[in-house]
Amino acid sequence: GESVGLHLPTLSVQEGDNSIINCAYSNSASDYFIWYKQESGKGPQFIIDIRSNMDKRQGQRVTVLLNKTVKHLSLQIAATQPGDSAVYFCAETLGFQKLVFGTGTRLLVSP
Amino acid sequence: KAGVTQTPRYLIKTRGQQVTLSCSPISGHRSVSWYQQTPGQGLQFLFEYFSETQRNKGNFPGRFSGRQFSNSRSEMNVSTLELGDSALYLCASSLRGPDNEQFFGPGTRLTVL
Numbered sequence: 718g719e720s721v722g723l724h725l726p727t728l729s730v731q732e733g734d735n736s737i738i739n740c741a742y743s744n745s746a747s748d749y750f751i752w753y754k755q756e757s758g759k760g761p762q763f764i765i766d767i768r769s770n771m772d773k774r775q776g777q778r779v780t781v782l783l784n785k786t787v788k789h790l791s792l793q794i795a796a797t798q799p800g801d802s803a804v805y806f807c808a809e810t811l812g813f814q815k816l817v818f819g820t821g822t823r824l825l826v827s828p
Numbered sequence: 829k830a831g832v833t834q835t836p837r838y839l840i841k842t843r844g845q846q847v848t849l850s851c852s853p854i855s856g857h858r859s860v861s862w863y864q865q866t867p868g869q870g871l872q873f874l875f876e877y878f879s880e881t882q883r884n885k886g887n888f889p890g891r892f893s894g895r896q897f898s899n900s901r902s903e904m905n906v907s908t909l910e911l912g913d914s915a916l917y918l919c920a921s922s923l924r925g926p927d928n929e930q931f932f933g934p935g936t937r938l939t940v941l
Contacts, residue, residue: 748927749926749927749928751929751930753932758934759934760832760918760920760932760933760934760935761871761918761920761932762932763929763930763931766929806870806871808871810926810927812927813876813878813883813884813924813925813926813927814884814926815861815873815876815884815886815926816861816863816873816926816930817873818863818870818871818872819870820870821870821871
């Protein structure tokens, strides 16, 4: 499949562990943030989003935390599974403006 | 419902040629965005169309252009191809634009020789 990044930071975890992927965003005025998952050979897949008027949002096995003071976003994955292995991107946008993606983090889950 | 489709999936061109890529959004979605993905630069925004109008444009040269048709299908064109244009070109559709959930297609892998 296509390579999405040859020099991405990598997080290696064991199956069943909790994973935390961090992201520093660039625009303090951004009001919408999204986490995407990209598997080899596929386009990015939406995981969870959060608006700037919130600091935490939970989904199924995933939680996104937003710290606007330090412009930091994190994605927590509970009970990580081998199928979670992928590259994870954070993205930010302001209103209808373009989506700006972070550089990505590769998550490797070993059984 | 059917997802975002992109054609062709793979393309090989030579320097100086031009190329047209196509994207069919999810039915009912009026916003289509295009992105370029490379190992060195990551995912970069090219442009976004909504109801046949370009609303936003990224920092790419004028060789990169696009359009959207009345049925929301979109095309992007790259003229006078350069080696550095080799990339995965991704299309994403959404109901309103980048401020709500975008659904990505599988991409078109363009190789310029």
